[in-house]
Amino acid sequence: MNLATDRQRQRGARARALGGEPVPEEEWERSVPDPAAAPDVSAARQEERALIRRALDSLPLNYRTIIMLSDIEGLTYREIAEVLRIPMGTVMSRLHNARKRLKALLGPLLVLALALCLGLVPAALWAQxxxxxxxxxxxxxxxxxxxxxxxxxxxxxxxxxxxxxxxxxxxxxxxxxxxxxxxxxxxxxxxxxxxxxxxxxxxxxxxxxxxxxxxxxxxxxxxxxxxxxxxxxxxxxxxxxxxxxxxxxxxxx
Structure with a gap:
């Protein structure tokens, strides 16, 4: 049963990463609520999320796919290797190159991009x-x-x-x-x-x-x-x- 569930999760992740199934809007919008944030700060964060989303969409398919699988879907290296049918070493190398390409597009916003994808406070703090x-x-x-x-x-x-x-x-x-x-x-x-x-x-x-x-x-x-x-x-x-x-x-x- 666990294996079947894992396979189903991997198939869904692959479909979303390859564009066959849209990523739910709430996945892009999710963030830790900050009741103390001023309206202009919230608006700036929304603009940053939109910029990150456009940057991801502009990546080559193989780079976008591996970032989606790793940083948004949360698959492990082994799971990504199984989904894409490539060696684990290729997964690590491709993910490194994809993040490098994303960094060239976003500059200092790269850390924020990963934090927003993960949507978790500890992750954001560690990344920063x-x-x-x-x-x-x-x-x-x-x-x-x-x-x-x-x-x-x-x-x-x-x-x-x-x-x-x-x-x-x-x-x-x-x-x-x-x-x-x-x-x-x-x-x-x-x-x-x-x-x-x-x-x-x-x-x-x-x-x-x-x-x-x-x-x-x-x-x-x-x-x-x-x-x-x-x-x-x-x-x-x-x-x-x-x-x-x-x-x-x-x-x-």
Whole structure:
């Protein structure tokens, strides 16, 4: 039943994105009510929405389609790949190029465009201010069976060692940053590596982010995921020293 429902939702999203079924007017007009907004401010927002709509209509069909599927219909990369019958890598590349084209048309209004499409306050705030990302860079090594467990004061590190008693964890670095949606930022990692963080979209409190570990121009690890604020996500990365790098990622304040 869930699969059938998903298929029906995807077909409807595809029809609307390709123009076979109109997007309901309320989808374009929806916004969080602001009772304190002056009439001239409300009018300006309506003009901005109209401009955004015209910009979307002026995009090539393949670009308009993928923005509609991702930012208006809310389909995941996997669902878009299934709907359009293209590889997931093509989905990510095409969406990046589509947003780049839209940015050329709208300039500073691009962030507003994505926020209005999503129609949610947290999404708008994250898109405007950047996605807060915290990354613990850990060295994960095997612990000899006879070795006594080290006393750990950090609650999260203590929890890691409770779940994985045959591992030891040493924090090497802590990355904290706000990363703008659609703009990749790189941060140094041990071993001459870099961590590239690219938020690709936001919906409600959730952020879609692509993480890439690069060394000397070679991509070692690439992961895309949807993150909820405060919920850790782990990436067990490449070998380093006597163990492997282990990244623990949290979004939100």
């Amino acid at each position: 201010q950047g996605v807060p990302v915290s990354v613990r860079v850990l060295l994960q090594t095997r612990q000899a069976p006879a070795a006594p467990a080290a006393k750990v004061e950090d609650p999260y590190m203590r929890k890691l060692q409770q779940h994985f008693p045959n591992r030891q964890y040493e924090q090497l670095d802590l990355i904290q940053a706000r990363v703008t949606v659609g703009q990749a930022q790189r941060f140094p990692l041990p071993g001459g590596r870099e961590l590239e963080i690219l938020p690709t979209g936001v919906r409600g409190g959730s952020a879609s982010i692509r993480f890439t570990i690069v060394k000397s121009g070679t991509r070692e690890v690439a992961v895309s995921t949807d993150l909820q604020p405060g919920k850790p996500f782990s990436i067990v990365g490449p070998p380093h020293g006597s163990g492997v790098l282990h990244l623990v990622i949290v979004t939100g304040e």
